[in-house]
Amino acid sequence: MRNLILIAIMSVLGFTAQAQKKNKNLKYTTEVNGNCEQCKKRIEKAAYAVPGIKTANWDISSHQLTVILNEEKTSPKDLNAAIAKAGHDTKEIKATQTDYDNLHSCCKYDREL
Amino acid sequence: MQRNIMLLGMILLSFSVFSQEDLDEVKITKKQKGIKKSYTLTANTSVITSKELLKAACCNLAESFETNPSIDVNFSDALTGTKQIKMLGLTSPYLMITEENIPSVRGASQAYGLSFTPGTWIESVQITKGAGSVINGYESISGQINTELLKPLNDVPFFLNAYGSTDARFELNTQFNKKLSDKWATSLFVHGNARVAKNDMNDDGFLDNPLGKQINVLNRYQYYNPESGLVSFINFRYMNDKKQTGEVAFDKDVDRGTTNHWGSEINTERFDVSTKIGYVFPDMPYQSIGFQNAFNSHKQESYYGLNLYDIKQNSFYSNLIFNSIINNTMHKFTTGLNFTYDQYQEFVNVNDYSRIDNSVGAFFEYTYDNTDNFSLILGGRVDNHNRLGFFVTPRLHMRYNPWKNGVVRFSAGRGKRSANIFAENQQLFASSRTFSILDTNGKIYGLNPEIAWNYGVSFSQKFRIFNKNAEAGFDFYRTDFQNQAVVDLMQSAQDVLFYNLKGSSFANSFQFEFNYELIHNLNLRTAYKYYDIQTDYLRGTFQRPLQAKHRFLGNLEYETQLNNGKQWKFDYTLNWSGKQQLPYTATNPTEDQFPDFSPSYAVMNAQVTRVFSPVFEVYVGGENIGNYKQKKAILGAEDPFGPNFDASIAYAPIFGQMYYAGLRFKIK
Numbered sequence: 001m002r003n004l005i006l007i008a009i010m011s012v013l014g015f016t017a018q019a020q021k022k023n024k025n026l027k028y029t030t031e032v033n034g035n036c037e038q039c040k041k042r043i044e045k046a047a048y049a050v051p052g053i054k055t056a057n058w059d060i061s062s063h064q065l066t067v068i069l070n071e072e073k074t075s076p077k078d079l080n081a082a083i084a085k086a087g088h089d090t091k092e093i094k095a096t097q098t099d100y101d102n103l104h105s106c107c108k109y110d111r112e113l
Numbered sequence: 114m115q116r117n118i119m120l121l122g123m124i125l126l127s128f129s130v131f132s133q134e135d136l137d138e139v140k141i142t143k144k145q146k147g148i149k150k151s152y153t154l155t156a157n158t159s160v161i162t163s164k165e166l167l168k169a170a171c172c173n174l175a176e177s178f179e180t181n182p183s184i185d186v187n188f189s190d191a192l193t194g195t196k197q198i199k200m201l202g203l204t205s206p207y208l209m210i211t212e213e214n215i216p217s218v219r220g221a222s223q224a225y226g227l228s229f230t231p232g233t234w235i236e237s238v239q240i241t242k243g244a245g246s247v248i249n250g251y252e253s254i255s256g257q258i259n260t261e262l263l264k265p266l267n268d269v270p271f272f273l274n275a276y277g278s279t280d281a282r283f284e285l286n287t288q289f290n291k292k293l294s295d296k297w298a299t300s301l302f303v304h305g306n307a308r309v310a311k312n313d314m315n316d317d318g319f320l321d322n323p324l325g326k327q328i329n330v331l332n333r334y335q336y337y338n339p340e341s342g343l344v345s346f347i348n349f350r351y352m353n354d355k356k357q358t359g360e361v362a363f364d365k366d367v368d369r370g371t372t373n374h375w376g377s378e379i380n381t382e383r384f385d386v387s388t389k390i391g392y393v394f395p396d397m398p399y400q401s402i403g404f405q406n407a408f409n410s411h412k413q414e415s416y417y418g419l420n421l422y423d424i425k426q427n428s429f430y431s432n433l434i435f436n437s438i439i440n441n442t443m444h445k446f447t448t449g450l451n452f453t454y455d456q457y458q459e460f461v462n463v464n465d466y467s468r469i470d471n472s473v474g475a476f477f478e479y480t481y482d483n484t485d486n487f488s489l490i491l492g493g494r495v496d497n498h499n500r501l502g503f504f505v506t507p508r509l510h511m512r513y514n515p516w517k518n519g520v521v522r523f524s525a526g527r528g529k530r531s532a533n534i535f536a537e538n539q540q541l542f543a544s545s546r547t548f549s550i551l552d553t554n555g556k557i558y559g560l561n562p563e564i565a566w567n568y569g570v571s572f573s574q575k576f577r578i579f580n581k582n583a584e585a586g587f588d589f590y591r592t593d594f595q596n597q598a599v600v601d602l603m604q605s606a607q608d609v610l611f612y613n614l615k616g617s618s619f620a621n622s623f624q625f626e627f628n629y630e631l632i633h634n635l636n637l638r639t640a641y642k643y644y645d646i647q648t649d650y651l652r653g654t655f656q657r658p659l660q661a662k663h664r665f666l667g668n669l670e671y672e673t674q675l676n677n678g679k680q681w682k683f684d685y686t687l688n689w690s691g692k693q694q695l696p697y698t699a700t701n702p703t704e705d706q707f708p709d710f711s712p713s714y715a716v717m718n719a720q721v722t723r724v725f726s727p728v729f730e731v732y733v734g735g736e737n738i739g740n741y742k743q744k745k746a747i748l749g750a751e752d753p754f755g756p757n758f759d760a761s762i763a764y765a766p767i768f769g770q771m772y773y774a775g776l777r778f779k780i781k
Contacts, residue, residue, distance in 0.1 A: 025396040045483075048441050056442075
């Protein structure tokens with residue numbers, strides 16, 4: 001009986017969570033470390049490789065990566081992870097040393113330790 | 114103590130923040146270039162900025178291409194005084210000419226339409242070589258020219274331009290601009306020009322350029338609301354143009370319709386209304402809807418000696434466009450619908466060629482961009498036209514950057530159009546030629562629609578020589594006609610024949626371009642062009658008449674450093690044109706014959722501008738400084754109503770050197 005109630009409550013909760021509408025056009029901005037035109041191409045390429053990223057633009061001078069993403073398919077966390085995987089530190093997730101070392105010399109930005 | 118250290122730390126931090134801001138303040142202002150060529154756009158498009166437009170003598174769109182390698186401008190001919198343009202060796206009917214993406218020079222306005230847009234109204238011109246986009250229609254074959262006019266929301270409150278020249282032409286441009294609210298702005302442009310005196314420099318008894326009067330008024334409104342994403346333009350325009358040419362002794366009130374003296378009048382009145390509404394989805398900046406509508410009424414009443422030619426065209430054009438993405442902005446698409454309606458009332462002497470044309474079409478254009486070094490545009494459209502039938506128009510453009518500062522492009526596409534044979538060739542009315550249409554089964558004056566494929570490749574590379582910027586490039590384009598409304602001047606000097614192409618017709622064009630900054634602020638632009646344009650005529654295969662096989666363009670520009678808003682600007686242009694095939698005139702007596710080919714010649718233009726302040730500048734210049742003139746401008750000039758008269762064969766300037774001066778005044 002108790003289990004049943006628990007399941008009922010859980011499912012209702014789950015439903016409400018589902019009902020909370022996911023934004024198909026969420027504008028999200030994060031800071032990504034990088035230096036040059038080549039970094040820009042790599043960062044944007046990595047962003048576009050994430051399913052659900054609709055548009056991506058990384059600004060060289062401000063280091064801001066601005067995307068519009070579909071929350072039904074992806075999340076800001078997935079995006080940050082993908083950028084870090086390409087070797088670029090984001091505000092949220094840092095790249096591994098190996099991924100950083102794989103970068104072209106011009107893109108070896110100064111890392112915050 | 115601890116608090117004090119923290120405070121010190123804060124102050125230090127804020128200092129470093131400040132100093133960083135200071136660093137950002139260092140701005141590098143890049144000089145605006147006259148012609149911009151992109152290395153990232155997919156199509157082979159160059160942009161003429163308003164700066165480049167200031168280089169030429171003046172005055173209207175037709176005259177704004179003289180320093181541009183992509184477009185060949187012919188001198189203005191004696192008869193109409195308008196400069197005709199060619200791209201890839203083909204005349205303007207084979208180009209799609211749009212004004213803010215609404216087709217503007219087409220149908221009845223084909224011959225003179227470019228001269229109906231004053232140069233001072235223009236913000237920029239985009240020139241695309243090759244097939245072009247499918248969005249605006251199916252008619253373009255060798256290229257597209259789109260003109261953007263000044264936008265009311267970022268125009269200056271007042272602009273004045275006055276111009277006068279030694280060939281007795283005067284122009285006045287007055288432009289007002291007012292912000293009505295933070296979202297609405299309006300502009301009022303008033304243009305007037307006149308040629309008041311008769312010129313006959315070669316003493317053949319005929320005017321070297323027409324007398325003329327034009328009044329041209331544009332009132333436009335712009336709405337822009339960034340919060341809602343709504344943008345809109347509303348334009349109203351009225352134009353009235355009158356030209357008179359022919360014999361110096363011709364008096365239009367007395368001699369019209371008689372054989373006393375040969376004369377011609379071309380009077381055009383035009384009215385345009387166009388609207389645009391655009392909506393950008395606020396949370397999806399890559400998605401938008403646009404809706405354009407344009408109505409225009411174009412009326413030309415004219416006579417050329419005893420030949421009467423009247424044409425009136427009422428047109429309605431509507432275009433609905435939707436832009437969005439597939440998954441992400443690497444894959445974009447544009448799709449929509451067009452509707453065109455043209456009502457023509459056309460009279461050639463006693464023949465009535467009045468008709469109604471209409472078409473509906475749907476288009477889809479897909480753009481892929483890997484955000485790095487490759488992009489492609491694949492477009493297609495289907496149209497149903499009451500004369501051209503149901504047909505498909507495919508177009509493809511590709512761009513690849515193999516290495517830094519280099520770009521390779523490829524394009525291919527099909528175009529189809531109905532040739533308005535009389536409107537497009539109306540200079541031939543100024544001759545004793547008999548007009549004959551040899552086919553009767555087609556739906557357009559008895560002829561079939563023109564169909565052509567165009568293919569092209571191009572390559573450009575930027576580099577540094579002796580630490581200065583240089584750029585070199587070449588392109589090759591081929592246009593293959595499957596059908597053409599052939600205009601045959603190769604049969605006899607007494608005839609012009611129109612018929613469907615039998616055999617082959619093609620246009621090959623090759624261009625080599627080299628640009629170099631010789632010393633700081635001194636720029637050289639050069640281009641060599643080779644054209645091989647052949648058509649099978651009844652009498653054999655010939656090069657298209659009045660087209661040079663070899664052409665060369667050189668342009669030198671120098672400007673001094675801007676000093677307290679003061680500046681000097683110098684500009685020099687050389688246009689060399691090789692020998693041209695001339696229409697066949699051997700049926701005339703020897704004294705009224707042209708050789709098979711014209712001589713080669715060069716025309717030089719130069720201009721000096723003195724900028725006194727951002728408010729005021731003055732310019733002086735000369736055209737055709739070398740004073741080259743076509744020796745014999747008119748065949749049979751002594752007997753203009755006789756069988757050998759022909760004023761339509763102009764291969765070089767008729768009027769010699771011309772000098773001009775003008776001023777520009779603006780309130781910012």
